[in-house]
Amino acid sequence: MNEANNHVFDTTTGEEQHLSKRNGSSNGTSKNGVANKIPSIxxxxxxxxxxxxxxxxxxxMYYVFKDIILIIALYCFGHWVLQCNSIILKTALSPVYWFLQGTLLFAVFVLGHDCNHGSFSSYALLNDCLGTVLHSFVMTPYxxxxxxxxxxxxxxxxxDKDEIFYPIRKKDNNKNSFALFFGLGFGWLAYLWRGFGPxxxxxWIPRHAIFAKHVVGCILSIGVVGIWVGILGYYVQLMGMVSLVYHYMIPVFICGCYIVMVTFLHHSDINLPWYSDDNWDSxxxxxxxxxxxxxxxxxxIHTIGTHxxxxxxPIIPHYNLREATTHFRKAFPQLVHINDKSIxxxxxxxxxxxxxxxxxxxxxxxxxYK
Structure with a gap:
């Protein structure tokens, strides 16, 4: 990479920066982070x-099996923690277990997300069937x-048309304040029930117009979640409600926290532009x-932050995102947005x-956002 092409728009500072040295430089990006010339797709x-x-x-499938094996191994560890007699040990290790298990559940969600985009395989039926199973496992209707x-x-x-965490026009503002940090895991559950903003x-009741041509798929997905809830009910009969809360409900909440944080940070940063519909293109x-x-x-979490x-x-599988991103950054440094600030x-x-x-x-x- 030559010196002229070594610059990105660093959204941490809102300035053009050198990729390795962080030197200020102008390279075809306006001061608000909008490239002066946009190439075609x-x-x-x-x-x-x-x-x-x-x-x-x-x-x-390697990543699916790897995540499942890790989840089972962590479950065994968590079971040992839950059964141990030391209150100090249980208090110290339980949050670690919940965080790690929640992280792995989010990884499973990301694999279902790959199925969603067809980047898991070239077989649509496999993608939808496996995606339904993976997302149902984390209480999401695929x-x-x-x-x-x-x-x-x-x-x-x-x-004017995006799905989540978009700027809201005054005419659409319902004057409801945002829950602290969007409610994190509770916010994710609320989004599945109500959507976001106006x-x-x-x-769960897909009456919205965008579901009109997909009613059968939606009903099947919701039905599979219902079956999973039944399995969890049987688990409660065998192991008790405390075990369900400890091993599943808390990690699922952590998974929801990941979804909220990661989704928000994908599209919210200083000088990252949002466009009106008549000023927007793909x-x-x-x-x-x-x-x-x-x-x-x-x-x-399968490089989901390489966004x-x-x-x-979206057809690029997660395991090829890093290589694809390297080529993209080299060819179009003026289009790159990176923020290395701690999450x-x-x-x-x-x-x-x-x-x-x-x-x-x-x-x-x-x-x-300024």
């Missing part, structure tokens, strides 16, 4: 090797969420996301910026 795709777009069942999530991908960065959507919208690093858990290229090409401080900072700046004028054409 075909031009961007040409910069990424063809093999990055290909998934294999063998490799994808097909309704598949449709709403694709709606998000089709309208990313569009403040654009309401119930994933490529600009897809580029209006930010890559973040989740440290030692980045690979555990710009995922939005550009919890970044989430806290952006939540309060969002809470205070998310209400926009009715005629706003572009919005970014």
């Amino acid at each position: 075909s031009e961007i795709k040409a910069a990424i090797p063809n093999h990055c777009f290909k998934s294999t069942i063998k490799q994808s 097909y309704p969420w598949k449709i709403s999530h694709r709606h998000h991908h089709n309208n990313t960065g569009n403040m 654009r309401q959507m119930n994933h 490529v600009k919208g897809k580029l209006s996301s930010v890559d973040r690093d989740y440290g030692i858990f980045h690979d555990v 710009q290229v995922h939005h550009l090409f 919890f401080p970044a989430f806290t900072e952006m939540f309060f910026k969002y809470s205070s700046q998310c209400i926009v004028e009715n005629d706003a054409k572009i919005h970014y």
